[in-house]
Each structure stands twice: as structure tokens, then as C-alpha cells.
Amino acid sequence: MDSKIEFCEIDKLVSSIEKIETDQILLIADLNVWGMYSKIVPLLELKGKKVIFWKAPDGEKVKTFENLNSAVNFFLSKNVHRNAHLISLGGGATSDFSGMVAAILLRGIKWSTIPTTLLSMVDAGIGGKVAINSAHGKNLIGAFHHPENIWIAHEFLETLPxxxxxxxxxxxxxxxxxxxxxxxxxxxxxxxxxxxxxxxxxxxxxxxxxxxxxxxxxxxxxxxxxxxxxxxxxxxxxxxxxxxxxxxxxxxxxxxxxxxxxxxxxxxxxxxxxxxxxxxxxxxxxxxxxxxxxxxxxxxxxxxxxxxxxxxxxxxxxxxxxxxxxxxxxxxxxxxxxxxx
The missing domain is CATH 1.20.1090.10 (Dehydroquinate synthase-like - alpha domain)
Structure with a gap:
């Protein structure tokens, strides 16, 4: 299955997500990105969608067994269903982690990603490689799970460190x-x-x-x-x-x-x-x-x-x-x- 890649303006993201055929959106967002963009990209206010939000630690810190367990059990506690659609907002570590959650939750649900760093736009957000890290190295625990959509909005680069x-x-x-x-x-x-x-x-x-x-x-x-x-x-x-x-x-x-x-x-x-x-x-x-x-x-x-x-x-x-x-x-x-x- 291929991902649909769309180069778009940041103000088009909400309307694009609202077109997804589901009544349940699971959101995983990097806490730093969310702090800067929650009002610009109001993903908690999607028309016709119930949004269930798990805020991710920033960067590589999110890619642990502990966080994977936390996110999966949090979503399960909210009675998510198999037609739920997970949205990732953040850099490459966030998309790696979010895709891993989507790959194992209910044996796999659909997901999409909004890469917010230059690295994730050109590489990590594309290709369906999802993973967490282990004590033995980077990305050694993972899967292949294509995102349905990849929305690339260049405005995120304006605030990139x-x-x-x-x-x-x-x-x-x-x-x-x-x-x-x-x-x-x-x-x-x-x-x-x-x-x-x-x-x-x-x-x-x-x-x-x-x-x-x-x-x-x-x-x-x-x-x-x-x-x-x-x-x-x-x-x-x-x-x-x-x-x-x-x-x-x-x-x-x-x-x-x-x-x-x-x-x-x-x-x-x-x-x-x-x-x-x-x-x-x-x-x-x-x-x-x-x-x-x-x-x-x-x-x-x-x-x-x-x-x-x-x-x-x-x-x-x-x-x-x-x-x-x-x-x-x-x-x-x-x-x-x-x-x-």
C-alpha cells in the first residue's frame, strides 16, 4: 500500500484530517511542537470526530517500551475501535513511535503523519518504517506499517531549532x-x-x-x-x-x-x-x-x-x-x- 503525500499549507491540515472516514482520531503530538502549534493547528477541534490525545515526550525520549505501553493502554482505556485513525504530529522520533503504536494497536489501525522537522520531511516520515529503541541500539524493535497520508507543510521549518x-x-x-x-x-x-x-x-x-x-x-x-x-x-x-x-x-x-x-x-x-x-x-x-x-x-x-x-x-x-x-x-x-x- 502506498502513502498519499501532499505538500500543503499549514492552514489546510485540519480540513484534510476532517475528510478521513472515521469518527475517532487518535492524536500523538510532540509536546514542544504542540506547545507552539496547538492554536495554529487546532487538532482537538475536528468536526464530526472524537479526538483522543496522548502527548509525547519530545524527540528520541519517546521511543521506549515504557512510553509504548503507556500510549497503547491509554488508547485502549478510551475504547478505541478498529476504524480509528491515528495522527502523528512531530519529528522523526514522533512518527517512528506513532507508527509503532498504530502497528500494534488492535493488530494494526490506519495512521497518518504530519512531519514537522526537515529530517522527518525528507526521510523519517516517509516509507513506513516504525520503531522504538532498545538498550542495544536504535530502532531495533519495530515494524513496517505505511501511513495513509503524509502532509508536508513547510511553515513548520520556520520555528525549527x-x-x-x-x-x-x-x-x-x-x-x-x-x-x-x-x-x-x-x-x-x-x-x-x-x-x-x-x-x-x-x-x-x-x-x-x-x-x-x-x-x-x-x-x-x-x-x-x-x-x-x-x-x-x-x-x-x-x-x-x-x-x-x-x-x-x-x-x-x-x-x-x-x-x-x-x-x-x-x-x-x-x-x-x-x-x-x-x-x-x-x-x-x-x-x-x-x-x-x-x-x-x-x-x-x-x-x-x-x-x-x-x-x-x-x-x-x-x-x-x-x-x-x-x-x-x-x-x-x-x-x-x-x-x-
């Missing part, structure tokens, strides 16, 4: 390596909204081809294997961590070093990314490898799918052993210490 905006730019850089058209749009300095639309449509096309990530969809993980480990180790934002993951792939693992390309894209998008968090320090290989081995892209106990991009627009998927990943990091530890963009 700089760190969140920068995180979204990091994910856009990933797309610029995967797709020549997006790469060219950045280099010809097209408006950001056009670049966002191209990222959305590119991901949508790949998801349609490979919903459950058995083949081509894996390329969307470019930079993510090491990026997720860096995110956990250094508590960096997702997009910035992915960029550092890409930098290591380009400068350490590939035959063709494309760090100059990464630097050009970074400058064009005004992404603050210069010194690595481990610059002139020892890269924590053992900690990183412990997290890499628990990554969802593992295909056996000894190897995983790894994404390379030797040429813009032609990413490749290769199986690589954990032993080789660790050996490469160790052999090039001096280069890692000096890595910068």
Missing part, C-alpha cells in the same frame, strides 16, 4: 550522493523546498519498489551503519552523525575518496560540519564495532550489507564482514584521527 535544521541537511546530503538530480539541484542552488520535494519523491519511488528493504531500498542506509554508532557514542543529531558515517565510508573504506564532494555539498547547504568529534583523539573502534554488530543491516553473525558510493548516483550494496570493517578502521586509525571535512 538550528540543530534540528542542520540534522535534516545532513540527511539531504545523503540523497545528493544517491541521486544525480538531487545533487545537481543543490549545486545549481535551487530553493530548499524544491530540493525537499525531490528527496521525498526519490525516497517514495524506492519504497514503492522495495517496501520491506529486501533489495534496492538498502541504499537509503548509506552512511547509517557507522552513523548510528556515532550517534549513540557521541550523542550527536541523526543527520550530523550520518554525515560523519558518510565521511568515513568515502575517506576510509572506498577506493575513490569523495570527501571533496562532501565538502562542496556541505558548503552549498551551509552545514556546520568541520572537525570530527574524535579529531586528534583515538577513534573508539571497540565501542563502534559493538554497536555495528547489533545493526539491523546484519545478514548473519559475521557480516552485513554495507553501502558504497564510488560515483554520484550509483550506490552499491556489498556484503562485508565485521572482521573487515574492524580491520579497516584499525589499519587506518591515523587517518581517522585527522579526519575533517
Amino acid at each position: 538550528k540543530e534540528e535544521f542542520q540534522s535534516g541537511l545532513g540527511e539531504i546530503i545523503k540523497y545528493a550522493f544517491l541521486n544525480k538530480e538531487i545533487n545537481n539541484s543543490i549545486k545549481t542552488e535551487e530553493p530548499l523546498l524544491e530540493i525537499i520535494k525531490k528527496c521525498v519523491l526519490y525516497k517514495e519511488a524506492i519504497v514503492k519498489e522495495d517496501f520491506k528493504e529486501k533489495g534496492q531500498r538498502k541504499i537509503l542506509n548509506f552512511g547509517h551503519t557507522l552513523g548510528h554508532a556515532i550517534e549513540t557514542t557521541y550523542s550527536l543529531s541523526h543527520g550530523i552523525s550520518v554525515c560523519w558515517g558518510i565521511a568515513i565510508v568515502l575517506g576510509i573504506f572506498q577506493k575513490k575518496n569523495l570527501l571533496s564532494e562532501l565538502n562542496e555539498l556541505k558548503e552549498l547547504l551551509s552545514l556546520d560540519l568541520e572537525d570530527s568529534p574524535w579529531l586528534n583523539k583515538t577513534f573508539p573502534i571497540s565501542d563502534i564495532m559493538r554497536l555495528v554488530k547489533k545493526d539491523k543491516k546484519s545478514t548473519s553473525s559475521t557480516e552485513m550489507d554495507f553501502i558504497f558510493c564510488e560515483e554520484i548516483g550509483t550506490p552499491t550494496i556489498e556484503k562485508i564482514s565485521f572482521e573487515k570493517i574492524e580491520k579497516t578502521l584499525m589499519d587506518k586509525s591515523d587517518e581517522l584521527r585527522k579526519l575533517s571535512i
Whole structure:
């Protein structure tokens, strides 16, 4: 099943939701977003709908077993029915969590999402991957559950904190390596909204081809294997961590070093990314490898799918052993210490 993606003005959101054929709307909203937008987007006042509201902790803090249990039992206590429709309002963590609630509540109910961050607009809100985190890593407990609707309203970006905006730019850089058209749009300095639309449509096309990530969809993980480990180790934002993951792939693992390309894209998008968090320090290989081995892209106990991009627009998927990943990091530890963009 495909999601209906609509680029719309923020004042059209309420009327769009009111058209959903249900008498029961379950709302999960990031508490920070709700604090800023509850009057602008009055989702508690939908005509002909009973709205049941669970307010979510902000950001990644929501993606826990405890919150999943709380939200599911709260909705069940309100006598929700199988034709209820869940709406997510927030960034990528909120949509990950909301989709997980929708996937397991009454064995699965329909849901839709309103992404409010740049990262969720171009990536996390699209594709039907839903999840919570565990003590062993990010997004290791989840499902595939397509949202019915994805409403993208650019006005949310006007109040987005700089760190969140920068995180979204990091994910856009990933797309610029995967797709020549997006790469060219950045280099010809097209408006950001056009670049966002191209990222959305590119991901949508790949998801349609490979919903459950058995083949081509894996390329969307470019930079993510090491990026997720860096995110956990250094508590960096997702997009910035992915960029550092890409930098290591380009400068350490590939035959063709494309760090100059990464630097050009970074400058064009005004992404603050210069010194690595481990610059002139020892890269924590053992900690990183412990997290890499628990990554969802593992295909056996000894190897995983790894994404390379030797040429813009032609990413490749290769199986690589954990032993080789660790050996490469160790052999090039001096280069890692000096890595910068």
C-alpha cells in the first residue's frame, strides 16, 4: 500500500484530517511542537470526530517500551475501535513511535503523519518504517506499517531549532550522493523546498519498489551503519552523525575518496560540519564495532550489507564482514584521527 503525500499549507491540515472516514482520531503530538502549534493547528477541534490525545515526550525520549505501553493502554482505556485513525504530529522520533503504536494497536489501525522537522520531511516520515529503541541500539524493535497520508507543510521549518535544521541537511546530503538530480539541484542552488520535494519523491519511488528493504531500498542506509554508532557514542543529531558515517565510508573504506564532494555539498547547504568529534583523539573502534554488530543491516553473525558510493548516483550494496570493517578502521586509525571535512 502506498502513502498519499501532499505538500500543503499549514492552514489546510485540519480540513484534510476532517475528510478521513472515521469518527475517532487518535492524536500523538510532540509536546514542544504542540506547545507552539496547538492554536495554529487546532487538532482537538475536528468536526464530526472524537479526538483522543496522548502527548509525547519530545524527540528520541519517546521511543521506549515504557512510553509504548503507556500510549497503547491509554488508547485502549478510551475504547478505541478498529476504524480509528491515528495522527502523528512531530519529528522523526514522533512518527517512528506513532507508527509503532498504530502497528500494534488492535493488530494494526490506519495512521497518518504530519512531519514537522526537515529530517522527518525528507526521510523519517516517509516509507513506513516504525520503531522504538532498545538498550542495544536504535530502532531495533519495530515494524513496517505505511501511513495513509503524509502532509508536508513547510511553515513548520520556520520555528525549527538550528540543530534540528542542520540534522535534516545532513540527511539531504545523503540523497545528493544517491541521486544525480538531487545533487545537481543543490549545486545549481535551487530553493530548499524544491530540493525537499525531490528527496521525498526519490525516497517514495524506492519504497514503492522495495517496501520491506529486501533489495534496492538498502541504499537509503548509506552512511547509517557507522552513523548510528556515532550517534549513540557521541550523542550527536541523526543527520550530523550520518554525515560523519558518510565521511568515513568515502575517506576510509572506498577506493575513490569523495570527501571533496562532501565538502562542496556541505558548503552549498551551509552545514556546520568541520572537525570530527574524535579529531586528534583515538577513534573508539571497540565501542563502534559493538554497536555495528547489533545493526539491523546484519545478514548473519559475521557480516552485513554495507553501502558504497564510488560515483554520484550509483550506490552499491556489498556484503562485508565485521572482521573487515574492524580491520579497516584499525589499519587506518591515523587517518581517522585527522579526519575533517
